[in-house]
Amino acid sequence: MSFKIAIIGAGSVGFTKKLFTDILCVPEFSDIEFALTDLSEHNLQMIKAILDRIVEANKLPTRVTATTDRRKALEGARYVISCVRVGGLEAYADDIRIPLKYGIDQCVGDTICAGGILYGQRNIPVILDFCKDILEVAEPGAKFLNYANPMAMNTWAAIEYGKVDTVGLCHGVQHGAEQIAEVLGAKSHSELDYVCSGINHQTWFIDLRLNGRKIGKDELVAAFEAHPVYSQQEKLRIDVLKRFGVYSTESNGHLSEYLPWYRKRPDEITRWIDMSDWIHGETGGYLRYSTETRNWFETEYPQFLEAASKPLDVSKRSNEHASHILEALETNRVYRGHFNVKNAGIITNLPQDAIIESPGFVDRFGINMASGITLPEACAATCMASTNVQRMSVHAAVTGDIDLLKLAVLHDPLVGAVSTPEEVWQMVDEMVVAQARWLPQYADAVPAAKERLSKSMVKTRDWAGAARRKVRSIEELRAEKTALKQAG
Template sequence: MSFKIAIIGAGSVGFTKKLFTDILCVPEFKDIEFALTDVSEHNLGMIKAILDRIVEANGLPTRVTATTDRRKAIEGARYIISCVRVGGLEAYADDIRIPLKYGIDQCVGDTICAGGILYGQRNIPVILDFCRDIREVAETNAKFLNYANPMAMNTWAAIEYGKVDTVGLCHGVQHGAEQIAAVLGAKSPRELDYVCSGINHQTWFIELRLNGREIGKDELIAAFEAHPVYSKQEKLRIDVLKRFGVYSTESNGHLSEYLPWYRKRPDEITRWIDMSDWIHGETGGYLRYSTETRNWFETEYPQFLEAASKPIDASKRSNEHASHILEALETNRVYRGHFNVKNNGVITNLPQDAVIESPGFVDRFGINMAAGITLPEACAATCMASINVQRMSVHAAISGDIDLLKLAVLHDPLVGAVSTPEEVWQMVDEMVVAQAQWLPQYAHAVPAAKERLSKSTVKTREWAGAARRNVRSIEELRAEKAALKQAG
């Protein structure tokens, strides 16, 4: 087979390498072309050198090109994969820093909450540019695979306004299933059969069977509470399991910022999180991790390049959906996964226009969703709160309506639990002004926002958050890795 895959945001080096090697684990795909594109020529050069080394080491005919001209990369592509973070770590830092001034403590801030909503405002205009290029120069009926957060908002915009065949992809379901299999004592996650449905980052394991035996709420709670690691790292997630009756896919830190109950007061935050790793609830944890990862990669690049000389091991193919979807579409080998698509009747008690995440099967006829799923009422209610925020956020990003943007932020569950309307109005003004270079649709609103900020009487505070850690230096990271290696 010979076709072209464009990867937008390919400068996300580690993830691009993973997608690349996964796809090349499919025997029929050796002769395809990868077109890499990114706004950073420096990052493009690094990832191209790594992928070229992989191709050379494995004696493959695979072609790899790299260009900062996105339209050229997309031209003639059958599949377009997006891994973009518009504004990079600079804008992301403001997604965390500014809400903290108003008492809003986020662990990740990339899905909803104040940070995730502003992230969507930056991404959606760019997503629509991608869609225009796909419509105009990609292969006819090309498929757009979106990995970028905020997943639901980006996918919603691409489908409703970009008019492109789009699917959103995430790995939260797989990771949650691995946890459940582990606490139940399974030898492999493959022993666990499940139905997981909801919206991205708020998906719920509504059916569980281990080797054909149904697993109930009480057994699952007992298994998690008895686990020596997860009982400490997933306290909030276990509490939600006890109250809702079903387990959430999302990590302790992520889940905490989608709900109005666990991060509303500093003392409550420290009660529910675990500081053994950023993902369990640390303030700005993913920002710290991303900064450290970027610094580590820049410094250790020669080692990454050297590692690319190893043969591809198909047994280590990851559970990221992209390669499996492409394999199913091109070879008709059926794949079952969990995909972000427009609802259209898939989940009976969520709105039809919402982007949901639910089970589906892929073959040469496309992605075929399992329809008619009904969520438990509490799960549906929690999803609905986020869906309403997502809908307003998408429409605000398209229209450039700053008042609608403020209403979207006001209705966010965690923001509403912490901040007053006056604080929300000022916070959004401050975020839009700080990120104006990435928010062209709000250019007309920036002067008035600046004027309001100059006259504001709403008090703020400089606050690092309830559980903030400093970014570690390269030397500290090296010492920590050496200690872990010695201990292991």
């Protein structure tokens, strides 16, 4: 087989390498072309060198090109994969820093909440540019695989406004299933069967079977509470399981900021999170992790390049959906996964226009979703609140309507639990002004926002959050890595 895959945001070096090696684990795909594109020439050259080394070490005919000219990369592509972060870590820092001034403490801030909504405002105009290019220069009928957050908003915009065949992909379901298999004592993950459904990052394990035996709420609660690690790291998630009756796919930190109950007061935050790793609820945890990872990669690049000389190990193919979807579409080997698509009746008690995440099967005929799923009422209510925020956020991003943007933020569950309308209005003005270079649709609204900020009487505070950690230096990271090796 010979076809072209374009990866936008290929400067996300580690993730691009994972996608690349996964795809090359499919024997029929050795003779394809990867076209990498990114705004950063520096990052492009780093990842291209790594991928070229992999191709050379494995004596493959695979072709790898890299260009900052996105349309050139997309020309003739059958598949387009996006893993972009518009504004990079600079804009992301504002997504965390500014809401803290108004008492909003986020762990990740990339899905909803104040940070996720502004992230969507930056991404959606760019996503629509991608869609325009795909329709104009990619292979007719090209499929767009979106990995970029905010997943639901980006996918919603690409489908509703970009008019491109789009599927959103995430790995939260797989990670949640791995936890469940572990606490239930499964010998391998294959012993666990499940149906997971909802919206991205608020997906629920509504049916669990271990070796064919149905697993109920009480058994699952007992298994998690008995686990020596997860009982501490996933306290909030276990509490939601007890109250809702089903387990959420998302980490303690992710789930905490999608709900109005657990991060509304500093003492409540520290009660429910765990500081053993950022993903369990640390204030700005993913921002710190991302910053450290970038710094570490820049410093340790020669080692990453050297590691690329090793032979491909098919047994280490990851559970990221992309390679499995492409394999099913091209070879007709059926793949079952959980995908983000427009609802249109798939989940009976969520809106038709919502972007949902639910089970589907892929073969040569495309992605075929299992329809007629009904969520437990509490799960549907929680998903509905986020869906309404996502809808307003998408429409605001497309139209540049700052008033609608403020209403979207106002209706966010955690923001609404913490902030007054006056605070929300000022916070959004401040975020739009701070990120104006990445928000072209709001250019006409920025002068008035600046004027309002100059006259505002709303008080803010200088607050680092309830559980903030400093970014570690390369020396500190190296020392910790050495200590772990010695301990292991």
